[in-house]
Amino acid sequence: MSDPASARSDTFGPDLAEVFGPSQSDGGPDLVQLLTPEGERVHHPEFDHDFSAEELRGLYRDMVLTRRIDVEATALQRHGELGIWAQLLGQEAAQIGAGRALRPQDYVFPTYREHGVAYCKGVDPLRLLGLFRGVDQGGWDPNENNFGLYTIVIGAQTLHATGYAMGMQRDGVVGTGDPERDAAVIAHFGDGASSQGDVNEAFIFAASYNAPVVFFCQNNQWAISEPIERQTRIPLYQRALGFGFPGIRVDGNDVLATYAVTKAALQRAREGNGPSFVEAYTYRMGAHTTTDDPTRYRLNDELEHWKLKDPIERLKVYLRRNGLVDQEFFDDLDAEAKEMGHHLREGCKALPDPKPLDQFGYVFSEMTDEIAAQRDEFAAYLASFEGSHS
């Protein structure tokens, strides 16, 4: 029997083992890194940034609080307060690095897992719970914080992001030379999403119109049970070139590197130099969602391997080793995380259930006669039960 993978490798480039074999589990030679898993600061010729102690502490704090949001929400799901939760454990650096690189005027198009980016954009973490609790399907005003609604249909938001960026071009807020004014869009998605037609069409539009959009893919190695090999034969970041814009792979567990790389990509977009693709090479340490059971498809060794690359631990080591933090810092942060946890627990239970009759009002911008009639009929039907059950 011929093996299609090896038959192809002779003439058409690398075979799967070469691209995805053990030698590549560290992200390969092109991985941009500023902080090693051991907490060593390294430098990169193109993407570097002079982080102040304050900035470093801030990034650490953000990651810790983001993890807390995730842990609390997971616990709330276990207690039956949420129907489901999409965990981000392990992806804190990718999200905080990207989130902190944004300016207020930049606009985010998230998937359903961008809890850390939402937090950076100033969305109250409590608002993220509504969709998962089943009390709403969004819960925040996307234009208030320039943070779009969570998108469940895989990849759909990348086209919205591109269109929004095209709108920015037309509004003259790209490449004006005024850093307070110039704006860009970031679209988040997963490695699995890269297979969707929508995502590929977004790449074409963005390239064709030179739209100010950064495609930010968190390659967490898995799309539910399907490994990255099921979505691509080449490292994802290399795809961008085929669409006509630069792609770069950054260590997604290194918050300094994701920050620096995303910042550069956003800047490029704001200045009018078009789209780019950032592949944050990371790992989903938890399950896909709280209903998923990764033991059915994933080896524990792999998880153990990635635990050693924990994004929070490595920055902690660096901060400690360089005397940038003291015990008081950790105590304060601990208190702040507890406070956040309390806010989420109490707030979640207090989220009001939607009112059945109100829902009719949101179908269109104005009520139609037909829907009003259905609402009234339903109201009369509900009223017919009143008193009958007491």
Place this chain on the structure above:
Amino acid sequence: MTHQKITLAKGLNMGLRKAMEADDKVLLMGEDVGKLGGVFRITDGLQKDFGEDRVIDSPLAESGIVGTAVGMALRGYRPVIEIQFDGFVYPAYDQIVCQVAKYTYRSQGKVKMPIVIRIPFGGGIGAVEHHSESPEAQFAHTPGLKVVACSNPVDGYWMIQQAIAHDDPVIFLEPKRQYHADKAELDESATPEPLFTSRVVRAGTDATVLAYGPTVKTALKAAEAAETEGRNLEVIDLRTLSPLDMAPVLESVRRTGRCVVTHEAHVNLGMGAELAARITEECFYSLEAPVLRVGAFDMPYPPSRIEEEYLPDLDRVLDAVDRTFAF
């Protein structure tokens, strides 16, 4: 073991296995159908036994899944596709309605499209948006597609095999709320009912309730409740939505003179509208009351905390029954 008690999930799993054993051209394709056995575990164990060439974990691309199935079918295979959740069929909508549905017609019958598209559909599982939709009318409205909905474990077992053996494309709707809900006795040696037929699942004399998929159970419960009020409802499980098997329906309505149709999908332009129109055309002089529909309001599926208010339940079916008697 020819007699056993099984769930709908088990019935479908066994049916898929049978179909794969019977014909080595049968392939399963979809997201997570392999190692994981599908997010609902309907394909559990099949990749292990039939290999990765026959149980294919696809890239995360619905248009791609359906589009490649078209090619496979042209090559003589019989692809059975799993769409993970109802709301994710839309990225493949173009391939389904423009390609799958039309190939046989365009080739003047020279090409067959024996593709089965399995869709877990309907609500009531407390999910987030796009996981509870009832898209059946969109497909039933498309010439060239056949649309069926199973409602119980035994039908699941037989219908999936029949759909796979059928030479036309079949949209195969599975009420996900029922996957693990009830068990039923399966006799594997029995002769199954033909695929595109409706069935009276409860005989009655006073009014006919039409249902399919998840609402069959609701309709049966309503019939039980009505019994205590002295009303004897006949319940028909439609099973096939396109083509519709009208004979049992018309026969029943002519006898009872009253009809209520219930489904989870929107009432406006839904299956109920079609049924009401046909019944009115065919049994106008037997009707004591207009055909009434119980389904969803014309709004998107609501947040799950209020889905119980939105879904047709026993009370809403009974309320409609009351109204037919008020005429």
